[in-house]
Amino acid sequence: MDLAKAPLFIDNLDETIRRHPDRLAVIDLSAGEPIQITYGELGDLANRVASKLVTEYGVKPGEAVAYQLPSGWEFIALTLALWRISATPCPLLPSLREREVKFIMQSSGSRLLIIPDVFRKFSYLPMVDAIRGELPTLEHVVVLPQSIRQPETSDMGGLLTGDVIDLTPYRPQPETYSELLYTSGTTGEPKGVLHTHQTLSSALLAHTTTLELTAADKIWAPSPLAHQTGFLYGMLVSFYVGATGIYQAVWNVETARAAIEQHGATFVQAAMPFLADLVRCENPPKGLRTFVATGAAVPRQLAREAREALQCNVTGGWGSTEACLVCVGRPQDPAEKLAGTDGRVIDGMEIRIVDDEGNVVPPGVEGNYQVKTPAMFVTYLHHHEWYEESHAGDGFFDTGDLALIDEDGFLKLTGRKKDVVNRGGEKIPVVEIEDLLYQHEAIADVAIVAMPDPRLGERACAYIVVADGHTAPDLSQITDFLGARGMAKIYWPERVEIIDEMPRTASGKIQKYVLRNDITAKLAGQTQV
Structure with missing residues (x-):
């Protein structure tokens, strides 16, 4: 291939x-009566x-x-x-x-x-x-x-x-740009990712072949179409194989039930919270064949519950806006591998784990996760230097994640070099939030860190050092401040912790792992060290 x-x-x-x-292309469930x-x-x-x-x-x-x-x-x-x-x-x-x-x-x-x-x-x-x-x-x-x-x-x-004009002269070529999607940046500036018609087509061929999708399937897209998950693995997957796409604009379990049980959805790729909500609702819907959960590895307990409750194949997968889907579990893979991992590399793509000097490490050893694929984006808008910096000399793209690959070739992400909170598959721009909060008169120092969440994987927690002479702001004051400055609600912190001073390295860098460990312990009911 x-x-x-x-x-x-x-x-x-x-x-x-x-x-x-006359084949059905779209079932739109966002307007009361389905639009076909x-x-x-x-x-x-x-x-x-x-x-x-x-x-x-x-x-x-x-x-x-x-x-x-x-x-x-x-x-x-x-x-x-x-x-x-x-x-x-x-x-x-x-x-x-x-x-x-x-x-x-x-x-x-x-x-x-x-x-x-x-x-x-x-x-x-x-x-x-x-x-x-x-x-x-x-x-x-x-x-x-x-x-x-x-x-x-x-x-x-x-x-x-x-009137309709002749559109033949405008037909796109393989190198024509096919999408411009912005990802949350780690430096406070979102990155404009550019793909071509060829790179997205390479991703689609790999995806549909690996997961054995055909025109007989019905592709359900509960994720927003403005996100790569919905755009590429919902809408475009259905186009690529000539299948019917089923769409909903607002997440709702009963709408999801209609997509599956009334309209016959067979395949979905979406973030893990969608899976958790379906599994834990009353009378989980039946009819899906495959659910590919992305954004975080599927916990073993949830995977077991999902297979029983939904009676379908449940696999994990890893992808990004830049690289598209690179690893995915196959239904025939061992159940113990499908749960707790992000799958294995798709044919025609490459993955590796390297140390900080660029040397490939043995199986089971954590290191820097890098990928190489024909489905790779072609540049960052206005910042091709970022594109070049993210690629090694031999064409591998550094994802910014830490991971390991086991003896059987299954990927397991272990952490991130990038300072981002992954809230249900949506990356929260930590630096941008911190920059805004530093403008708050009551805040002398602030750090946003990920706190574990059983549904979304992670939520954002704001650690704050209060400025002299001011009262500590509560969560509503923090969110009102961000909302007044035009920041989307999905990026707001969902907990505030007040501390006397930030833990820092000798060079002055905030030790965020200390804060992450602290909030994890608090949520688990342990005493703060």
């Missing part, structure tokens, strides 16, 4: 549209939107177009339209607010921003208006009414109006 020469996903998709126009769209209808919607983007908004090949839409048919039709004209999709999570949206818009240079009017009781246009003066490249804002969701009556904020 030569992943570097994988058929392009846009070609696979167009072939399905041509040969199976065939491949032929999806192709027509995408062509109409693509034509409007060219004729009305002058979108050019290679141009990044930003959109902050919830998961649903509009997101999907818009993304396909952007590929139709070789533009670069730049989706933003709906949960992001002023601070993050402003940074991404400034970095991407997008002239066009597409938003819902209201989603989850939040109005988006006032947020955009508040920061518009700081967005010199922004020329157009398109608002999609969420009260009109049926494709027969929605005009997608005007994007579905106008």
Whole structure:
């Protein structure tokens, strides 16, 4: 299997549209009554939107177009339209607010921003208006009414109006950018990850072949489509094999039950909290064939419970926005390996563990986790030097994680060199939060660390040294402070610990492992040392 020469996903998709126009492409569970769209209808919607983007908004090949839409048919039709004209999709999570949206818009240079009017009781246009003066490249804002969701009556904020033009001259090439996704940075600046049509197609060939996915499957995507998990391993996986995709914009166990039991979902790749919620709900749904849990290794007890409760294969996997999925468990792997590990390397990809001098270490020895894959991203936007710094001379990408590989080739992550909290698969930008909290008049010193959580894996805990003459701020005051400065709620600390001074090394660096050990002990009911 030569992943570097994988058929392009846009070609696979167009072939399905041509040969199976009546096959169901989308089941959207986010609008009350399910919205169902065939491949032929999806192709027509995408062509109409693509034509409007060219004729009305002058979108050019290679141009990044930003959109902050919830998961649903509009997101999907818009993304396909952007590929139709070789533009670069730049989706933003709906949960992001002023601070993050402003940074991404400034970095991407997008002239066009597409938003819902209201989603989850939040109005988006006032947020955009508040920061518009700081967005010199922004020329157009398109608002999609969420009260009109049926494709027969929605005009997608005007994007579905106008004549369809010949889109043949705009067709993307293998090296054309296919997505621009921003990951939470460890230096306070998110990184803009750029993939091409070829790199994502390589990832899709590896994924669908390894997990034996076909057009007969129904791919369920409960993760936000603006996140790589939903974008690549939900929406694009279904396109690649010509299967039906099932989407929900808001996590809800009963909606998940409908996706599985009413609409026949057979495969899902999502963060571990989704799995835990399904297992622990009353009357867990049956019908899935495979659940690939990412973001953290599946605990052995949860894996056992999941196999019994859901009656499906449960495997772990490791991937990233930059490298896509590199390791995954196979259903035929031993149960003791499927639980507690992140699987084994996918054919056509390479992994290794090296020491700080770059020497490969023996099996079972912890070291720096590095990967090499044809599905690797091609650069960080505006910062190709970061891309070069992250790669070794022989092409391996340093993930920033610590890990070991056992005698049987199974990967187990053991820690991180990067200072990030992994909250249910969502990486929290620790440095950015600390930088903001240092502006609080009552805070003299602050450190954000991960604390263990049985559902999400980790949550953020803020250790604070109070400034002289001030009263210690409580959690609500901390979150109000961050919210007032436009930081998304998903990044807020969920616990505050007040201490007299930070533990530091001789050089002055905060010893965060001491704080992590402290909060772990407290949560376990132990006495602080």
